[in-house]
Amino acid sequence: MIGERPLGLVLLEMILLVLLGPLVTGIIQKIKARLQCRQGAGVVQPYRDLTKLLRKGTVQADTASAFFRFIPVLVLAATVAAGALVPVIRAGPPAVPLGDALLLLGLLALARFLTAIGALDAGGAFGGMGASREMTIAPLVEPVLMMVVFSTAIAAGTTELGALAAHHGTSSIVAWRAADFLGLAAMLLLLPAETGRIPVDNPDTHLELTMLHEGMLLEHSGPGLGCMVLASHMRQIVTLGLVAALFFPAGPADAAGAADLLLGAGVFAAKILVLATYLALVESSYAKLRLFRVPQYLGVGFVCALTALALRIL
């Protein structure tokens, strides 16, 4: 039988993800710097940036409405709440029902929706452009993500991520079926899109016309910007955690002792590190796609995911 995760553990995992989120970004930046033969900033740079932003005052556009100051709060809350739905240390459903993969995607979509609303609020052309493009890519990414979740969920009969991971168990990659590989391929194609990285978005620019997510953050400043940046770190680690839960749930499923929990945390960290390295490699070896080529790129992902599902059903 599957071990259940008590609510305390779920919240602990959520806090762990919040604390580690910026580190993943730092590691990706460091790897990218090394690949470009640069020294690069230290891996803790994102933490320094966050504390710097929290110390700053706020500059707000005069056209912004009363909603504007709530946007960072709600975006951060929705993204962190999504983090509570990802199994980190242990597999198994939470003891108190909380949410499943669909709710996780829903919360991320809520954060994105609110970000887009915030971008339109200040009334600058850059925010509108970022929002428009982000809301163009998102509806194309979501069905594919949903298909990938379904392709694993259909075998397990549940969409709850902890239960899904537990159902997968510690099966090695040798026991994988073709559907698993195709699903993973689709997921790896989608990862840059969902985490806002090259070849879909470019996290390093603020003012080029290539930007999607960064364009939406332009009018935020100080602690508000800090919340938005923390939310995007969180979104990244949650997405990586989703991939790990769907495809590499190799954590002890019924661990209880402190040593087992530590082991679980270590295994999770290793999985995230591998996926982060993958992202850094992709970012360093590809150029950004033209906006109107992105649907084709995502179409490849859709075909992979649909084929994976078809293989499961047939």
Place this chain on the structure above:
Amino acid sequence: MDVDSGPSLMAACYGAGALSSLLLARWSGRFALAVGHLAALAGAVAGVGVSLGVLLGVPGRTLTQPLPVFFPFARLSLSVDGLSAYFLFVISLVAIAAAIYGPAYLRAHSPDAGSARQAAQGFALNVFLGCMAFVCCAGDALTFLFCWEGMTLASYVLVVSDDRDGENARAGLLYMVMAHGGTALLLVAFLALAERSGAFDFAALRMAAGDLDPATRTTLFFLALGGFAVKAGVVPLHVWLPRAHPAAPSHVSALMSGVMLKVAIYGILRFAFDLLAPVAGPLPFSWGWTVLFVGTTSAVLGVLYALQQHDLKRLLAFHSVENIGIILIGVGLAMILWRQEGADGALATLALTAALLHTVNHAAFKGLLFLGAGSVLCRTHVRDMEKLGGLARRMPWTAGLFLLGAIAISALPPLNGFVSEWLTFQALLGGASRFHGPAGLVVVFSAAMLALTGGLAAACFAKAFGVTFLGRPRTSHAEHATEAPPSMIAGMMWLGALCVALGVAPGYAVRLLDAPTAGLLQGPGASAVVTARGPLVLSTALTPTGTAISMTMVAGLLIALAAIAWVLRRGLQPDKWRVVPTWTCGMKPTARFDYTATAFAKPLRLVFAALYHPRREVTRETAGTPYVVQRIHYAGEIVDLAETQIYHRVTREISAFSQAIRARSTGRIYGYIGFVLGALFVALLLFGVRHP
């Protein structure tokens, strides 16, 4: 008070409202409006009472009441079972909001309206609400058709009631033609059954349907489906909807989009699962697959066309097409799974629960959004989003409630739209694992399309809300807007509260679904399948593992996290707060820097160009040299595929045919006598051959 007298009370309220609107308008139109809406409010509250009495009362109970004898050949009656009561409940919920909102809206929107118009509006509103309520409570085909027709006529009166420019009259005409085409199909279906049974009451029709051969049964179903699909606005029969709904006063738009379409869903459910269902139980596969296909198409095309609309109310009307599609996905899936799994299968119940829950959810958020659009309209008299903007600072309550509705309709947690879409996804997933081969793939494809629909709806409402309420006002209409009157805000708050309650604690609404689901599918009730683990947990125990989520817990978590994030947001120097103009690369910021709706939707217009066939025209006025541009004219347009590919073609064929006939009409009387004789001869020949 006893539930049995409820329907009479409802009829009395709506009747009194209709009459008093007509009579009192002689003295004061304003007073007539107030009394008419008050009576409608009383009727709606009575409706809620009746429906809750039936839904929460003795299980399986049907409230029947004979009506006075109008015709010597038919017994008329009302019969309120679980399904009727549930739809009555949905109608009454939105009717309450509309009745609270209506008087202030009509006064603010058209202050110069004459008392005749106000009398007509009060009268038609009460007739409309009464007929909608009694369509669902009808116990026989005649009452059903009478009320159905009354509903159409009353809504027509309301659509054309505030005519300013003739556009409304055209929309009303199209609505009338299409609605009557649909009613004709329904008439055929009902009369074919009535002819076999010899009576009009549903019990007799049910008996008669039991003896039908499969081919006739299926033909009758498709006739009825066609008839109801016109009213429901299913693609490609939707063309009247985006024209007629925006033309009506906004609280009537809320009723038409929020609940009148649901009456058609009620008709489909009543016909398919109750009247026409074979005695042996499950329905033929062809019905369910058709409904699933039609639903998926409507959902995707509805939202895609909604995305490119710039008229706020028209955009909302297209979203109704989308949401009817989502409901039909659930209905179709329930039909298929009922056939596949048999009566005690929990999956069919899950699918039907999803469809019915989406019915009330859509009624709540679409009602809210139309009322919000109405507030904007009555303060600015502009429906074009491009001419609005900046309203969030001027109408904060309206903006906040509209945002709530936008989040709900985009199927985002923790509001109600997410709940019913989650259930639909679970039903689709369960369905996909039951069917092997291509059938399963179709179900999965439906799920993918539903996901696409959700994402596009979010994009569309980011646009609608952002362009209408945020940024700078683009015209003086928007600049001088003020907040709507309190009674209008109250009407919206009622629906907003419903959106939150249905999203955060959906289990209590699922309890109301026990009677309709158990009644239609003769299987387990909704709460046995969906909220087996308590009303605060949605669970699907379809497999040993199952899935359980708790919207209540997630909403609580969100609130707690938002409180923490608020502290973080204040930062270490909360007093350092400067307000400055938006940076626009050094130029003086004006409203022209704001992204417009056309610009916002442009990337998606290009991505889905195959469906839109976008056309654009840009002309430049230059001052002699091409480098000095004085003015640029931009015109863009997209087409509705259903209109160009089907309706325009049919129109062309008909006019070509008419031209051909015209060439043969000489204008001389003996020519026409010759035609008549020829027709008679051909008819005699045909009938003589068939009946020798």
